[in-house]
Amino acid sequence: MDGGTVTTDLVLQAQAGDRAALDALVAAHLPLIYNVVGRALNGDGDVDDLVQDTMVGIIRGLPDLREPGRFRSWAVTIAYHRMQDHYRRKYKGMFKRLDAEHDRIPDPSADFAERTCTELALDGQRRELAEAARWLEEADRQLFSLWWQEASGRLTRAELAGSIDATPQHAAVKLQRMRAKLDGSRAVLRALNARPLCPELAELTRGWDRHVDSRWRKRLTRHTRDCTWCRRFSRDLVSPETLLQGVGLVAVPAALLAGLATFAKAGAVSVHATNVSFLGSLAGKSAVIASATAVTLGGITYPLWTGPSEKPTVTPTLVPATSSTVDAPDPTPGASPTPKPTATSYIGVASADLYVAPGGDDSGTGSRTEPFATLARAVSVVTPGQTIALREGVYRPTQTTDIEVSGTSDRRITLSGYRDETPVIDLSGLPGGAWGIVQGGDFWTVQGLEIRDAPAHAYVCESCHDNVFRRLSSHGSGSSGLMLRGEGTARNLVENVDLYGNHDGLGVMFGSGEGNQVRGVRAYRNTVEGIDLGGFTDAVTVRNSWSFGNANGFTLGGGNTTVNSAHVLTDNAAWDNSGVGFNQEGNTGRIRLTRNTAYRNGVTGFWLPTSPAVLVRNLAVRNQDDADVSPGANATGNAWGADASIIGLTDKKTTEGRRREDGSLPTTRFLAPTTTAGARLNGRD
Known part of the structure; x- marks a missing residue:
């Protein structure tokens, strides 16, 4: 049998309760996990603990x-997410430079090159490659670590893609972007080390403390790309794949295995009739098997399993519909929807043409008493002017739901929760890299749904127009919580939506189309971007939205390309993002920002160094750098570096509270300014 068949058999035996198979599975894959984690966190003292934590996660999730057959890529996915959690937890303020304490704080960006350069004695371009990896952001360094495993033959492209919850095509795009950043940094390092030094580069770096962050990487890369003197340093770069193939893999350190064995012998890992440690198997020893149901590590007990089990299906009680609510039709999404007076107000619809319930049957009629079981079945039969109501409960599709049918301007299609019930679409059962819901249809209103745990994008509206997405909650996705993309993406409205705990929150990206509006959106604690307009060539209007606790708040640029998009942002707030609050990112368009607030962001509040932006009455307080604005910008009435006393700071918890009855953002005094500058978080001028 080949290796894949052997692994599959071991997984099946371990799932059936075979402890010897579990030992073999763990022992066979520990070196791979150690290399993935070790390369990404090299120089970090927590590598061994994180490897151990990853192995616990693998056992618990098995x-x-x-x-x-996907065990390897699934295991690497767990390692990848553990690394992300590690950085969020330990280096929440990683971009902040505290002058007095800077030398005492470990630099997380030194996780790869510091020890790699020393221990592996890289020379020439291998050394340049390792140093350039220091300049990558956290997510790209993790991707670089996985790519190293692929270059060494330890991972396939499909396994790499699965580990980052992406399709092979999307993974290729991510790798290409990471490679572009890496090669750009390699050229910068060559230019910085050249003698004589380029006079313009010397002037650009005057006063620079050599601290590497994304802002400086982009500035210096742009210089070496555009400068006739420095452009030559981008030539003759040996491909990273060739360089990586010449570097050996990290062996699992004997000290870790010995330490684990000693740890177990010392009794720190308790072994009872109902507890078993797997640490002995990591050290090449047999685990103690005694009808175990839990594993105790470091005083924390994790339940194991007694065999495969099925999760119960939630079957809601069907409630008779009434006609007490008159559902308001949506106008063209570019205008503000104005609901008709209602006798009773619901989040969802009071009645529908088609019903779906977790306990339904796709062979039924789709009526209230004989609902369908899946959304896919309902969208396959819906026609213009009809309404689909999802009943309360959890839906677990196992493949992407495609929505291709369109309504018309006067006969819109509505997909909604029923009354005040909350339907939950759990996408965790989709194959790795699969998108949850992909809509190409136009003239839809989608509202009142919770979407969670997608392996990649949760909900994608691709080349769609005249749609309304309102009162949605999307969280836990491996890519974006909600994405609008593609050519002809026009006149869509995203309103009163919550996006949190995803890789990215909201994206209006990689496409074109006029009249798209975003308002009342709350994007928070996403790994990378809160609200991202990268690569979208037409103006998007963003109003009264909040983006906080992400890497970047509002990204308005082109990703790795240059766009000329005159986006309009009014009354938005970005706070406690580890990177930039309002980020130009390659957009040379005449961006208009009016009454926006950037507070306590880790790098820069407003970063618009080359945009001829129009900035009116914006407010920046307590950011690492409050504003980097182009000399060609038209700036009036802004307050950069304002005193914190002019904003409210005591009502922060309310920003994550319940929305108001109409779905708008919660009332709060947080960041409320006492001047004419800054966002009106409660929508008041």
Whole structure:
């Protein structure tokens, strides 16, 4: 049998309760996990603990693995997410430079090159490659670590893609972007080390403390790309794949295995009739098997399993519909929807043409008493002017739901929760890299749904127009919580939507189309971007939205390309993002920002160094750098570096509270300015 078959058999045996198979599975894959984590966190003292934590996660999650043949990529996915959690937890303020304490704070960006350069004695371009990896952001360094495993033959492209919850095509795009940043940094390092030094580069770096962050990387890369003197340093770069193939893999350190064995012998890992440590198997020893149901590590007990089990299906009680609510039709999304007076106000619809319920049957009629079981079935039969109501409960599709049918301007299609019930679409059962819901249809209103745990994008509206997305909650996705993309993406409205705990929150990206509006959106604690307009060539209007606790708040640029988009942002707030609050990112268009607030962002509040932006009455307080604005910008009435006393700081918890009855953002005094500058977080002028 080949290696894949052996692994599959071991997984199946371990899921059935075979402890010897579990030992073999763990022992066989520990070197791979150690290399992935070790390369990404090299120089960090927590590598061994994080590897151990990853192996615990693999054991705990093994019974729910539905595709045993994907064990390796699934295990690497767990390692990848553990690394992300590690950085969020330990280096929440990683971009902040505290002058007095800077030398005492470990630099997380030194996780790869510092020890790699020393321990592996890289020379020439290998050394340049390792140093350039220091300049990558956290997510790209993790991707670089996985790519190293692929270059060494330890991972396939499909396994790499699965580990980052992407399709192979999307993974290729991510790798290409990471490679572009890496090669740009390699050229910069060559230019910085050249003698004589380029006079313009010397002037550009005057006063620079050599601290590497994304802002400086982009500035210096742009210089070496555009400068006739420095452009030559981008030539003759040996491909990273060739360089990586010449570097050996990291062996699992004997000290870790010995330490684990000593740890177990010392009794720090308790072994009872109902507890078993797997640490002995990591050290090449047999685990103690005694009808175990839990594993105790460091005083924390994690339940194991007694065999495969099925999760119960939630079957809601069907409630008779009434006609007490008159559902308001949506106008063209570019205008503000104005609901008709209602006798009773619901988040969802009071009645529908088609019903879906977790306990339904796709062979039924789709009526209230005989609902369908899946959204896919309902969208396959819906016609213009009809309404689909999802009943309360959890839906677990196992493949992407495609919405291709369109309504018309006077006969819109509505997809909604029923009354005040909350339907939950759980996408965790989709194959790795699969998108949850992909809509190409136009003239839809989608509202009142919770969407969670997509392996990649949760909801994608692709080349769609005249749609309304309102009162949605999307969280836990491996890519974006909600994405609008593609040519002809026009006149869509995203309103009163919550996006949190995803890789990215909201994206209006990689496409074109006029009249798209975003308002009342709350994007928070996403790994990378809160609200991202990268690569979208037409103006998007963003109003009264909040983006906080992400890497970047509002990204308005082109990603790795240059766009000329005159986006309009009014009364938005970005706070506590580890990077930039309002980020130009390659957009040379005449961006208009009016009464926006950037507070306590880790790098820069407003970063618009080359945009001829129009900035009116914006407010920046307590950011690492409050504003980097182009000399060609038209700036009036802004307050850069304002005193914190002019804003409210005591009502922060309310920003994550319940929305108001009409779905708008909660009332709060947080960041409320006492001047004419800054966002009106409650929508008041």
